[in-house]
Amino acid sequence: MKILITGSKGMLGQDIVKELKKTKFEIFDFGKEKLDITNKSDMNIIKKISPNFIINCAAYTKVDLAEKEKEKCYSDNVKGVKEIVDICKRKNFTLVHISTDYVFDGTKKEYNENDKKNPINYYGKTKAESEDIIINNLKKYYIIRTSWLFGKNENNFVEKFLRFSKGKKELKVVNDQFGSPTYTKDLSRAIIKVIDKKYGIYHITNSGNCSWFEFASEIVKKKNIKCKLISCSTKEFPTKAKRPRYSILKNNKIKKLRLWKLALNEYLKEK
């Protein structure tokens, strides 16, 4: 069985490739420099390989910058996905696409797989639109919604927090946005297990949930960091893109992953 991964140099892409190497799949992994999903002629690479599965980890993921770089975000997250969907449709490839909790507005405490999408920022809008393109055009697809990822990358919350807290006496962290932190290693393993299940939408995150303040507090505790955390509201710490207040993804379909605190503990030890 052949499996092709786009965006393989990204945080999640790297871990998916690493985990896939432990399986019997024949792996074809491409970073953006070798396969740009917005480039029609790059689709010939996919055609030539003729994979059974495509895991699309390629995406524009800078949530705040997306409010300004709308064209770029739309191109990667919608036009690029359209290219992949076209080729999957024509060649009967199965698409595994990664999506986000930010397709929801955060007015509900927990979201089921079939709840209505209502994104409140531009990034979320593009991710919701790409989901619809997949659902309306393909039968063989898995849409994996996940949230608050941490893994081997400098730009996730854990790494940013470790950098910002260095030498600081105190730091403000918001206490009124709630989600489920998720380790890319755990997510990758779960994605590999999902792809022989029924097609459709899956919610995959580590178990449990917290606010960003609680997430930061756990890092402080585990790493014994001497920085005092001050909890504050989103109003006091506004970001360019609006964030959903609650974006907890209820997983009704597969075995639950371990608690986020356990996953975080392992990540901090391994890195």
Ligand SMILES: NC(=O)c1ccc[n+]([C@@H]2O[C@H](COP(=O)([O-])OP(=O)(O)OC[C@H]3O[C@@H](n4cnc5c(N)ncnc54)[C@H](OP(=O)(O)O)[C@@H]3O)[C@@H](O)[C@H]2O)c1
């Ligand atoms: N990070 C999170 O907290 C989070 C939460 C929920 C869902 N997700 C979803 O999870 C998926 C993976 O995210 P991630 O955190 O691994 O993001 P990431 O680290 O930013 O990785 C995305 C990768 O896609 C590449 N890429 C961008 N445009 C491309 C294009 N046109 N063609 C090919 N590759 C392209 C990027 O390359 P460049 O860096 O060179 O542009 C980057 O290597 C995304 O679909 C994201 O929406 C992420």
